[in-house]
Amino acid sequence: MKSNKALFTLLLFFIVLFTSSCGLLQDLEVQLQQNNGQEAGLLEVHFIDVGQGDAIWIKAPQDQNILIDAGGNRYGDKVVEYLSNHGVANLSAVIGTHPHEDHIGGLDRVIDHFAVEKVYMPKVLHNTKTFEDVLDAVDRKGLKISTAQAGVSLNLQGVDASFLAPVSEKYKELNNYSAVLRLQYGSQVFLFMGDAEELSESEMLGAYPQTKLKASVLKVGHHGSKTSTGDEWLKAVDPKYAVILCGKDNSYGHPHKEIMEKLEEKGIEIYRTDEDGTVVFRSDGKTISVK
Ligand SMILES: [Zn+2]
Ligand SMILES: [Zn+2]
Known part of the structure; x- marks a missing residue:
């Protein structure tokens, strides 16, 4: 026994x-x-302070660079300088989430300055000089705009990056055309919302299982406006961190009190560029650190 x-x-x-x-x-x-072929294996996500607007630089673990938006017209040079100072020369993908000036304003400068492989934008036109400037810059580089829409994947090494939205082809509100990018590295997921509002959120809730929407880091939609980040959406994404890109004392009152309260109630760690300046996340695919 x-x-x-x-x-x-x-x-x-x-x-x-x-x-x-x-x-x-x-x-x-x-x-x-x-x-494989690279030592550090770190993913970096830089939420660049461009006042009231978005500019996000992603350095993928194999040294590929992605830029989501480039702030308003007057921030183009700042974004170019920020990337150059960090040794960027090539951009594998440049994403213009939607044609509003506070997102695509600086893109022409970026496209002129760097070697760009692909430019992604949703399929919608906008009758502004800012929009024309971006199209002209794309032309000058001999590039074509690839459509950003649900199901399209970026061809990157070591990370999985694909668009969850726009799900539909026509919207009344330009914000809902926002290209929403889901980026996964190991067990860590980032969701970049652009200015997507509740309509787009509900479409994504209907189109994907919750496992696809769950994320560690949520770039809060539309600068923390109450037109975005609905209860169901926040419940599904269930982020540990929320990042709000907005300008100090902006005239829209972003981020709205309702959204801040909602995030705080859930114990989500909040970073905002109007108070924290540029915010940088780093991940080895298992854990995340913020600076
Ligand atoms: Zn915006
Ligand atoms: Zn917008």
């Missing part, structure tokens, strides 16, 4: 040893895949 127990303990010991070493091997394999 006693030796049976000893035998059982020994067996258990080997089972535990075997399974844990399998796990170790798996971890090692993942690590090797992630580090």
